[in-house]
Amino acid sequence: MPLRPTRPVLASLRSVVRSAPVSGRRFAPYAISLVLGATLLWSDPQILRELRDARWADRFVVHAEAALQPEPAPTDSSSAVRIDTDTSIPFPLRLQLTAHVPPLSLVGLGVRKVSFLRVKVYSVGFYVDERALAQLDHVPGFATYTPQHLLAVPPADGGPHLQGEALIRKLLEYPAPCAIRIVPTRKTDFAHLRDGFTRAIMARQKLAHQAGTLSHSDDHLINDAMHALKGLFPAHAIPKGKALVLYRTAKGALVVEYDGKELGKVDDPWMSRELFLAYFADKDVISPKLKEDVAKGFEQYVHAKVGPA
Numbered sequence: 675m676p677l678r679p680t681r682p683v684l685a686s687l688r689s690v691v692r693s694a695p696v697s698g699r700r701f702a703p704y705a706i707s708l709v710l711g712a713t714l715l716w717s718d719p720q721i722l723r724e725l726r727d728a729r730w731a732d733r734f735v736v737h738a739e740a741a742l743q744p745e746p747a748p749t750d751s752s753s754a755v756r757i758d759t760d761t762s763i764p765f766p767l768r769l770q771l772t773a774h775v776p777p778l779s780l781v782g783l784g785v786r787k788v789s790f791l792r793v794k795v796y797s798v799g800f801y802v803d804e805r806a807l808a809q810l811d812h813v814p815g816f817a818t819y820t821p822q823h824l825l826a827v828p829p830a831d832g833g834p835h836l837q838g839e840a841l842i843r844k845l846l847e848y849p850a851p852c853a854i855r856i857v858p859t860r861k862t863d864f865a866h867l868r869d870g871f872t873r874a875i876m877a878r879q880k881l882a883h884q885a886g887t888l889s890h891s892d893d894h895l896i897n898d899a900m901h902a903l904k905g906l907f908p909a910h911a912i913p914k915g916k917a918l919v920l921y922r923t924a925k926g927a928l929v930v931e932y933d934g935k936e937l938g939k940v941d942d943p944w945m946s947r948e949l950f951l952a953y954f955a956d957k958d959v960i961s962p963k964l965k966e967d968v969a970k971g972f973e974q975y976v977h978a979k980v981g982p983a
Contacts, residue, residue: 760785760963763797763857763915771853771921771929772936778853779804782971784963785859795862798961799855800953800968803924806850807975814844819976821969827956838956846947849924854953856918864907867918871949874960875900878948892944899942906930906938922946 755764769778778801786795810816815823815836828837836844846852856867879896882888907930912918919931926943929936940946953960954968 756780756783758783758785758797761794761797761857761859763859765797765799765855765857769801769853769855769919771919771931772934775851775921775923776803776805778802778851779807780971781807781975782964782966782968784961784965784967786856786961786964794859796856796858796867798857798953798964800964800971801853801855802845803851806845806848810972810975813848813850815841816845816972816976819972821973824954824969824972825966839951839954842951842954843947846922846926846950849926851922851924852950853919853921854950856920858912858914858916860914861911863909863911865909867912868904868907871920872900872904874952875903875945875949877958878952878955882948895942896945899940899945902940902942903928903930903945906940908937920946920949922950 754767756767757764765780765783767780769780771778781800781802783797783799785797787793788795806813810819818835819841823835823837824841826837828840858867875896879888879893883890912932916933921929921931923929925941926946927939927941928946928949929939931937954965959965
């Protein structure tokens with residue numbers, strides 16, 4: 675293929691480079707690249723055609739073509755996600771489990787941090803059955819709900835409204851099937867998460883004894899349930915980004931799923947309820963960010979009818 679004359683372009687390049695020292699300024703490297711690129715395009719039109727065919731050509735050539743492209747089709751609710759801004763981990767707005775249960779909607783999410791260094795351990799999302807969200811006004815304490823009702827620490831002498839974790843307790847007792855979806859921010863293992871769940875349940879068990887709502891005779895059943903829960907977790911690692919789901923059924927059973935597969939189920943309503951309440955506790959909450967986000971998330975469902983899309 676015959677080449678175009680390059681003498682005019684090269685002459686321009688020489689004149690620009692020679693003039694740079696006179697002005698006392700350093701010649702910008704990108705200007706040289708620009709002129710050299712123009713030389714190549716001038717000498718061989720085939721290069722321009724190849725650029726247009728390249729995957730990255732749209733960054734360097736005709737940007738006006740973008741205006742002619744059709745708008746992307748909107749995604750349906752099953753594929754839509756929300757990103758945890760603290761970890762960049764996506765959470766589906768709608769959760770469909772392998773168990774044959776109705777879909778659940780994402781109410782809020784947050785990050786779990788540990789130690790004084792505030793190390794990010796995992797992102798966690800809270801999901802509620804869509805049918806229960808559509809009737810949220812009928813759940814005790816939610817008819818006049820505001821985010822502050824969930825975030826406020828209940829006064830010792832009570833108050834005119836249900837506050838704090840008592841709201842989530844009423845939601846679980848409604849009964850509303852719920853799920854907690856956990857996604858590690860780094861490689862971990864099942865034993866690490868299992869031990870965290872066990873410590874949370876034991877802390878709730880101690881509080882129940884102090885409040886007089888649990889007798890020592892109940893401990894035997896609770897310990898059996900915790901032993902069964904521990905047995906659901908296999909002895910291997912969990913890669914970053916894989917999801918573990920704790921699903922609480924309307925009857926209070928706890929179903930554990932990992933990466934889309936069911937690991938097992940434990941039928942103990944007390945244990946499953948207290949594990950979920952630990953994420954919304956009035957004191958020593960597992961993830962303050964989750965609690966704050968869920969508090970805001972519930973507000974959009976109050977007085978609104980929400981059902982399957």
